[in-house]
Amino acid sequence: MGEAKDRPIGLFDSGVGGLTVLRELRRQLPGESTIYLGDEARMPYGPREAAEVLGFTREAMRWFADRDCKLVVIACNTATAVALEAVRDESAVPVIGVVRPGAAAALTATARRAVGVLATALTVRSGAYLRALRDLDPLVDVAQQPCPRLVPLVEAGRAGTPEAEAAIREYVEPLLSEGGVVRPVVDTLLLGCTHYPLLREQIEHVAGREVRVVDSATTTALAVREVLASHRLARAGGRADHEIFATGPVERFQTIARAIFHEDPPAVTETRLGS
Numbered sequence: 001m002g003e004a005k006d007r008p009i010g011l012f013d014s015g016v017g018g019l020t021v022l023r024e025l026r027r028q029l030p031g032e033s034t035i036y037l038g039d040e041a042r043m044p045y046g047p048r049e050a051a052e053v054l055g056f057t058r059e060a061m062r063w064f065a066d067r068d069c070k071l072v073v074i075a076c077n078t079a080t081a082v083a084l085e086a087v088r089d090e091s092a093v094p095v096i097g098v099v100r101p102g103a104a105a106a107l108t109a110t111a112r113r114a115v116g117v118l119a120t121a122l123t124v125r126s127g128a129y130l131r132a133l134r135d136l137d138p139l140v141d142v143a144q145q146p147c148p149r150l151v152p153l154v155e156a157g158r159a160g161t162p163e164a165e166a167a168i169r170e171y172v173e174p175l176l177s178e179g180g181v182v183r184p185v186v187d188t189l190l191l192g193c194t195h196y197p198l199l200r201e202q203i204e205h206v207a208g209r210e211v212r213v214v215d216s217a218t219t220t221a222l223a224v225r226e227v228l229a230s231h232r233l234a235r236a237g238g239r240a241d242h243e244i245f246a247t248g249p250v251e252r253f254q255t256i257a258r259a260i261f262h263e264d265p266p267a268v269t270e271t272r273l274g275s
């Protein structure tokens, strides 16, 4: 086995959406090898119960342990929201989630200290974003909005359609008026779900110019960079390898990834989680 720093970084998501985080990680840390695992067969996680998603995330952590990763990123907001604390305690390697980096990005952006969080139903129910935002700024105003129709629309390749815009209006407009008067209640919208960056243009259009729209990909990659540097685990150079694994039919994963990213996805290997 090579040096500790030559081991790959693991990224886990419920499906293809976490590729948005992988893309940013590769941009910021080009020398690092990565292993991506998407649990496509059991996605979406957003409408599920917390205990079930915790079980799935534990299975993923065991999968990464078998592949000797030096750090694991839980790129899924829903899994981070309900499982990060538990799996971090159980893991021998550092585990980074996307919620705290997302909260930090939102607090950097908000001038009026009022943030709207768009997320899955389970992420909202968990209160994870509310806690992360309040940990960093106890006085920040937070409005959370579950957006259950957005992930299915993106997965169906219907981002950018009038149907997607109607759903976005339904979720975002309540955050943009107060007492029937159009006046943004929040000045920043945090995209608290892997799929929402793929709807960013439409969300920005609906939110208007007074509202900033941020996601967690950039700050998550930054957090990874800092942990690797402080533990002397950063890799300076050499050839980086990138592998992508998915549960469930690989063709489905690739079709969705292609529709989402408008580019040919790299080779995807089918795998299994659990027993």
Ligand code: DGL
Residues within 6 Å of the ligand: 013, 014, 015, 017, 018, 043, 044, 045, 046, 047, 075, 076, 077, 078, 079, 120, 123, 151, 192, 193, 194, 195
């Ligand atoms: N990856 C999930 C998240 O970021 C969205 C898709 C799902 O519901 O599984 O919350």
